[in-house]
Amino acid sequence: MCPLWNSPQLLKLPQKLPQSNLAKNTFKPPLSQRGEAFLFMNNALLIADSGSTKTDWIYVAPDGTQTELHTDGINPARDTRIYIYNVVRQLLASPLPSKGGVNNPVVQFTPPLEGKGEAVPLKRGEGKLSIFFYGAGCIAPFSQTVQSVISELLPGCSVQVESDLLGAARALCGNAPGIACILGTGSNSCLYDGKDIVMHTPPLGYILGDEGSGSMLGKTLLNGLFKGLLPQELKQAFCDKYDMTLPDIIQHVYRQPAANTFLASLVPFIAEHRAHPAIHDMLVSAFRLFFERNIAVYQHREMPVNCVGGIAQQFTEEIREAAAAEDMQIGRILRRPIESIVQYHLCGC
Secondary structure, eight states: OOOOTTTOHHHOOOOOOOOOOOOOTOOOGGGGEEEEEEEEOTTTTEEEEEEEEEEEEEOEEEEEEEEEEEEEEETTTTTTTHHHHHHHHHHTSSSOOTTSSEEEEEEEEOOOTTTTSSSOOOOOOOOEEEEEEEEETOOOOHHHHHHHHHHHHTTTTEEEEEEHHHHHHHHHHTOEEEEEEEEESSSEEEOOOOSSSSEEEEOOOHHHHOTSSSSHHHHHHHHHHHHHOOHHHHHHHHHHHHHHHHHHHHHHHHHHHHHHHHTTTTTTHHTTTTHHHHHHHHHHHHHHHIIIIGGGGGGTTTOOOOSSSSSHHHHHHHHHHHHHHHTTOOEEEEESSHHHHHHHHHHTO
């Protein structure tokens, strides 16, 4: 029976794997070339929602039991094949509960078991595990790297690799048409027909776009503080909290990697002072800009705008106010999409 679309899922306690700096210069041959076997339960489902820093996985066993796991992030537009291979192996080594209560890895690497009265190892083409991987950077031709790595490590499985934006659309809209948005460190949006993305406004990244994102909010905050557009008491509160001078900020933004992540790291200050009229106005203006430059082009103001992401969840009130000012309405808001993506696939959509 298909679960109610927005019903909570009863998950087992997530097993947090260490966020490690995986060895990027080590590569082992495919396990199938080393005489090892691939064992997992029939008719299982494995869903991934991957960002650049973390990947959330939910394994759905044949009996419906769901277990959540976490690994390092995968972004094939940025990461090497060796790195992606090692992240997937990190998942495969993680324990999952069996019916008998004994923790087993997602995939057991053991000698072949034929003829011993035990489970027969998975052979290529006979897999019952369906894998759906949704991730940042998972667009052609980069998505093929993730596809080939998973298929190599789990031969015979059904593997689909799609963008995080399609994952967000399926989580937010299910099999109904709608507008889906991601508002997190970066921002993105699309018009969705209930199956595929039919129109997409390119976000252009934190330098040229990403309106409404955490990085853009941080950028707007710094601009307002140091150009004198925001009150002095806010600037003093910022300096007291972060103990950073203007040269420190320039160093972070222009001379160190991941400037977008640094800018987004300032969002807690914005949230702390969201009741201040100047910060409130800054937030509403930022989200209005997101609607003007990304959503209005879809020309479907009658459709609710659905959002997923930490920024969407944290600033729901300001987002609704901005939408109303643009003659739009907000639909579903989710902090993260993976539970609803699982529901989408369990419903057979």
